[in-house]
Amino acid sequence: MELIAHFIDFFLHLDKHLSLIIQSYGVWTYLILFLIIFCETGLVVTPLLPGDSLLFAAGAFAAVGSLDRWWLLLLLSAASIAGDNINYAIGHFVGPKVFYKENVRLFNKKHLIRTHQFYEKYGGKAIIIAKYVPIVRTFAPFVAGIGSMTYFRFLAYNVIGGISWITIFVTGGYYFGNIPAVRRNFTLVIFAIIFISILPGVIGFLRERALARKGGHSA
Numbered sequence: 001m002e003l004i005a006h007f008i009d010f011f012l013h014l015d016k017h018l019s020l021i022i023q024s025y026g027v028w029t030y031l032i033l034f035l036i037i038f039c040e041t042g043l044v045v046t047p048l049l050p051g052d053s054l055l056f057a058a059g060a061f062a063a064v065g066s067l068d069r070w071w072l073l074l075l076l077s078a079a080s081i082a083g084d085n086i087n088y089a090i091g092h093f094v095g096p097k098v099f100y101k102e103n104v105r106l107f108n109k110k111h112l113i114r115t116h117q118f119y120e121k122y123g124g125k126a127i128i129i130a131k132y133v134p135i136v137r138t139f140a141p142f143v144a145g146i147g148s149m150t151y152f153r154f155l156a157y158n159v160i161g162g163i164s165w166i167t168i169f170v171t172g173g174y175y176f177g178n179i180p181a182v183r184r185n186f187t188l189v190i191f192a193i194i195f196i197s198i199l200p201g202v203i204g205f206l207r208e209r210a211l212a213r214k215g216g217h218s219a
Contacts, residue, residue: 060177
């Protein structure tokens with residue numbers, strides 16, 4: 001419970017925690033950010049790391065000179081692309097056993113099935129689209145590795161998705177993160193980013209519920 005409380009606190013006060021990290025670790029902050037993005041995209045067991053909001057906050061700190069925007073764009077794009085590649089490889093080699101097993105402790109089977117449906121709906125473009133959907137972005141490369149997508153086709157979508165995701169959120173933070181109204185309500189802005197990020201998933205869930213209910217009534 002204490003770990004969950006710390007995690008929530010990190011989410012809610014992301015600007016303060018990132019400021020403290022920058023003050024404490026200096027240039028090593030880039031490595032810490034690299035590892036967080038790498039783990040969120042590369043490890044199926046860490047889908048809840050604060051990707052979107054962290055990128056926005058990092059961009060805001062770059063705007064005031066605490067971090068370098070171009071190093072953020074370069075290193076975090078590399079982290080995203082590398083993480084997805086590792087995730088694809090894991091999915092390719094161990095995914096089929098995990099996907100078709102009923103009970104797997106480290107993996108949420110529902111997330112796998114949801115991502116598989118997402119992948120079936122959008123095809124290769126799912127790799128790009130998934131970058132903007134939390135949890136799904138962590139599972140999409142894994143599911144792609146399980147499926148029939150060739151590595152080089154996956155890599156092309158991965159590079160486009162990874163660079164665009166990092167660029168949009170870091171640049172968004174760089175240009176809008178230090179607007180006085182945003183600075184005063186940074187926690188609310190982070191909440192808004194999280195809400196907008198999960199909105200497609202919520203809409204999809206509600207739509208599926210409505211269709212299931214409609215199907216039940218018609219039966």
